[in-house]
Amino acid sequence: MTVEGIHPTAIIDPRSRLGEGVSVGVYSVIGPEVMLGAGCQVGHHVVLEGKVSVGERSRIGHGSVIGAPPQDLKYREGTPSGVRIGADTVIRECVTVHRATREEGWTQIGDHCLVMSTSHIAHDCKIGDHVIIINYAGITGHVAVEDWATVGGLSGIHPFARIGAYAYIGGCSKVMQDVPPAVIADGVPATARAVNVIGLRRAGVDAESRKQLRAAFQILYRSGLAPRSATQRIRAELPPSPLVSLLVEFVQASRLGIVGSHRAGAGAELPEAAAERIF
Numbered sequence: 001m002t003v004e005g006i007h008p009t010a011i012i013d014p015r016s017r018l019g020e021g022v023s024v025g026v027y028s029v030i031g032p033e034v035m036l037g038a039g040c041q042v043g044h045h046v047v048l049e050g051k052v053s054v055g056e057r058s059r060i061g062h063g064s065v066i067g068a069p070p071q072d073l074k075y076r077e078g079t080p081s082g083v084r085i086g087a088d089t090v091i092r093e094c095v096t097v098h099r100a101t102r103e104e105g106w107t108q109i110g111d112h113c114l115v116m117s118t119s120h121i122a123h124d125c126k127i128g129d130h131v132i133i134i135n136y137a138g139i140t141g142h143v144a145v146e147d148w149a150t151v152g153g154l155s156g157i158h159p160f161a162r163i164g165a166y167a168y169i170g171g172c173s174k175v176m177q178d179v180p181p182a183v184i185a186d187g188v189p190a191t192a193r194a195v196n197v198i199g200l201r202r203a204g205v206d207a208e209s210r211k212q213l214r215a216a217f218q219i220l221y222r223s224g225l226a227p228r229s230a231t232q233r234i235r236a237e238l239p240p241s242p243l244v245s246l247l248v249e250f251v252q253a254s255r256l257g258i259v260g261s262h263r264a265g266a267g268a269e270l271p272e273a274a275a276e277r278i279f
Contacts, residue, residue, distance in 0.1 A: 007044075019056065031067070037087065050099050051082025055111065058085055061093040070098040070123030072141060079103055086111035086129065093117045100124045101141070110147070130203070134171065146181070148203045155190075164250050166203060166243075168196045178254045180220070181247050182213050191262040192221050205243065212241045220251070221261040227251050 005023030006012060012030045019038035024030060028046040036042070037056035046060050050067035060066060067083045069075060081100035085091070088111055095115050100107050101123045109121065110129035119133045122141040127133070131145050134153035145151060145163040152171035157163070162178040169175060170186030170193075179185045182200055184193045195217045200210050215238055220230045231248045238244055251258055 025062070033082070034067075043093070051080065052085075053082065054085045055087030055089065057087055058089045058091070060091045061095065061117070063094040064091055064096070066091070066095075066097045067099050068096065070101050070141070072101050072123055075101045075123070081105045081107075083107045083109075085109045086113070089113040089115070091115045092119075095119050095121075097121045098123045116153070128165070148199065150199065152186075158256070161256055162250070162254070165246065166196055166199050166205070168199055175259070177256045177259045178250070180250050180258050182243065183217065183259070185259050187262070190259050192217075192259050193262050209241060209243050212238055212244050213247065216244050216247055220247075227254075227258055 007024060007026045009026050010024040010028045012024065013032040015032035016030050016034040018036045019040065021039045022036045024042045025044035025046065027044060028042050031049040033051045034048045035053045037054060039057040040054050041059040043060060043062035045063045047065045048067055052067040080103055083097050083099050084106045086109060089109055092115060094117055097107060105124060107121065107123055107125050109127040110131065112129055113127060113131045115133045116135045118135055119137045121127065121139045124142045125139050126144045128145060128147035130148045132150040133139065134151060136154045137151045138156040140157055140159045142160045143157050146165040148165055149163045149167045151163065151169045152173060154171055155169050155173040155175065157175040161175055163169065164179055164181030166182040167179045168184045169179065169190065173186050173190040174188040175185060175190045182196050184196050185191065186193050195214045197210055216234045219234050220227065223230060225233060231251050234244065234248055
């Protein structure tokens with residue numbers, strides 16, 4: 001274990017595994033089942049307990065607690081479960097991430113994520129790559145947030161909900177159902193407002209794919225069809241596209257149902273210029 005960069009007040013269990021160049025701040029506690037990849041930075045007053053694995057170059061902000069027991073009555077003390085965090089992910093100050101409830105289960109956060117201050121990621125969640133979770137967001141148990149999605153600050157997500165790839169959840173939203181890929185959802189309860197064209201552009205999705213997703217959104221949310229019928233029409237009318245196929249498969253696999261259409265005003269899709277102001 002490299003001692004350079006480890007503050008003398010930190011409590012490091014000798015059974016933990018720390019890679020080269022790891023730094024640990026003042027009064028932090030690293031438990032016996034913790035593995036930190038090379039170049040990880042752990043701030044001050046951090047607690048890493050239980051089975052915690054953190055990928056290379058990730059950072060854990062001051063006051064965060066990673067790997068604590070889940071807030072779930074069915075959890076049994078001593079269940080061997082843990083938390084996995086990928087490489088190049090940033091966990092900011094006072095974030096809490098709880099271990100899974102089931103034996104050999106994992107709460108997972110992918111690579112290149114940003115989890116902002118005081119957010120909570122509950123037991124058994126699966127967070128993909130390049131995900132942004134904004135301050136004070138509450139991700140409840142068994143939620144899946146797919147690649148490149150963004151969860152707005154002060155928002156809450158219902159247990160077992162899925163947030164599709166490239167989706168955007170507006171701040172202070174109450175998400176009760178699944179949010180399809182590339183959809184902006186906002187409100188209490190959250191409803192579908194537009195295609196996340198700005199997020200798609202930032203992720204490098206080409207203009208033709210964005211155009212096809214906008215067409216699919218119109219059929220899904222503006223045609224008056226039930227979701228399953230809408231997906232059949234999407235397949236029939238739109239040319240093959242990986243992202244459109246992803247959208248269709250997501251809707252067809254939804255167990256909670258997808259968020260409904262926003263029916264306020266004229267019910268038209270949010271203009272791209274207005275969508276950009278959300279960011």
